[in-house]
Amino acid sequence: MNNVAGAVLVAMLLAGIASAQSGEAAFSVTCRDTDQKPVAGAEVFVFQARKDAAGKFRYDRLGTSFKTDAKGRVQGLTPVTYDDGRFDRWFVARVPGRLIGFGRSARFPALPSDEVKPASVLMSESHAVTGQVNVPEGFDVTKVRVRALSVDGPQGRGTGFPRGGGSFPGLETALPQIFERTPNAKGEFTFDDVAIGGRLCLAAEGPGLAQAQYSNLRDPEYAVFALDMVPEAVLVGAVTTPDPKLREGLIVTARLTYGRERPTPYLYTFRTRTDAKGGFRLTGLPQTRFTVRIEKPPSDFVMMPRLVEVLRHRVPQSIDIDLETGFKVSGIVRDVDTDKPLQHANISAITNFEPHAGIASSRTGVDGRFTLVLPPGECRLYFSSVPRGYEYPMPQRQWGITVEESFDDLEFTLTKK
Structure with a gap:
């Protein structure tokens, strides 16, 4: 070998x-x-x-x-x-x-x-790589945790392992002995098992500090790198719902969004839960753009995702969120040639404005039907997955709709490969 x-x-x-x-x-x-x-x-x-x-x-x-x-x-x-x-x-x-x-x-x-x-x-x-964490005066660098958000082998040589974003609950804390480090008093740390030529994305987090990220995407042969941290930004607010009893325990998320001036290596999602009055506080935020939404709201409740620019650190920035009763938008997916209803097609709704954040998704059943609960306003629908053996509409289409009431007469067709 x-x-x-x-x-x-x-x-x-x-x-x-x-x-x-x-x-x-x-x-x-x-x-x-x-x-x-x-x-x-x-x-x-x-x-x-x-x-x-x-x-x-x-x-x-x-x-x-x-x-x-x-x-x-x-x-x-x-x-x-x-x-x-x-x-x-x-x-x-x-x-x-x-x-x-x-x-x-x-x-x-x-x-x-x-x-x-x-x-x-x-x-x-694999080989060892060394990094340096730099914190502002008054902060303790040994309180910082450096963790891998995603790791991968050399391009074209296998899959990666997702540890960030919460898409795979449980994996984000997996194998800390391999994927997490605490810097020493000088801010130095070393990861011992990193694939040579592979992709690596790290996040540094600490009390009172904004998350800092590093990615070797543009420099896969890196040897030493730095994570420069700044004081955190904080987003606070309250969630209102038609039923006050449902305001506690809601998951409020703020997802990093690509910025023109401050590119983000990994679109990390920050999460917190509301208190008994619907209040929430998101900490550790960098100064950039976020898409704010409620993750898995109570049945029949929905919100249009909000695009928020977080501009200040140390001083909390406020935003209020209204959950409202959504409209049910239904339809059917059929085979274009046989008119047969198709199971296992995924229809997703996204915002009509950039960065086109997800609103809802529904998979067709044996009868080919899907149902989305959507907020009032404009949005776009598209196929996020299609049944095995069928083609995505090419070019990949998005259908714009205006939601003012519930309706159930949408029809889409797919073609076999």
Whole structure:
């Protein structure tokens, strides 16, 4: 194996074999190098989606870690499925100080079980990278936490591992021994296992400080870099709802938005919950633009996302949010040739203004129908996913609608590939 590639293929052979003793499903992991020789002593971490009684997903780590044997294999038994055999798993594999890689294996509703391929993780040669955190006078740099928001192998050599934004609950705190660091008194820190030529996005966060980000996207061969921190901006406000009893515990989010003068490497989402009176306080914000919205509002309530420019630090900036009863907008998706209703098409609504933030989404059922709960005003609809075997409308279309009342007569068609 040459020094440049240093790649290891981790073949995840995920068999749906029932255990005679426990009824659990077996999985097998085999680590191989580019010469297809087994690699002994590799650590393999497994995270899988679990669904609770309320239908919410969380990605939990299975055990501590698995280690490959002399034949490069790891075998284990664990419950791995939900909803009639569906699953979603993420993998991190490494030989500390030498190799690291990431992978994902999933079976979703639109994918027949006989078409699910064994997962694989391509591991690449890793190295240590060193960074420097700089804080204003009066702040303690040792109170700062530096964490990876996203990591990836060399371009074209596998998938990444998402740790930011909250899209995969549980992964954002996964493996702190690999993906998080606390600077020393001089502000220095080192990550030991970063893929050579891979992408890395970091965030530095600390009490009273705005989140600072670093990305090596434009400089994949970096060796030393700096994260310069400034005092935080704060966004405060209150949420009003038609039913005052529903104001407590709402999730208010502020998502970083691309700025012309201050480009943002990673569109991170800040979150907080409302108190009993609907009040909220978002801290740690940099001075830039945000899209503010309510995440998963109560049934039939909705808001139009707000674009907010946060201009001040230290002095809180105020914004009030009104949740209102939405209108139900329904329709059907059909095959353009057969007129057959299509299941598993996703219709999403976005704002009519930039940055076109998401408002709502709905997946068609067996009858091909979808229903969106939308606020009054103008928005756009588009296909965020299509059933397997069908094409996206080309060029990718967006349909503008004006919502003033509920209606159920929208019709869309899709063409087979």
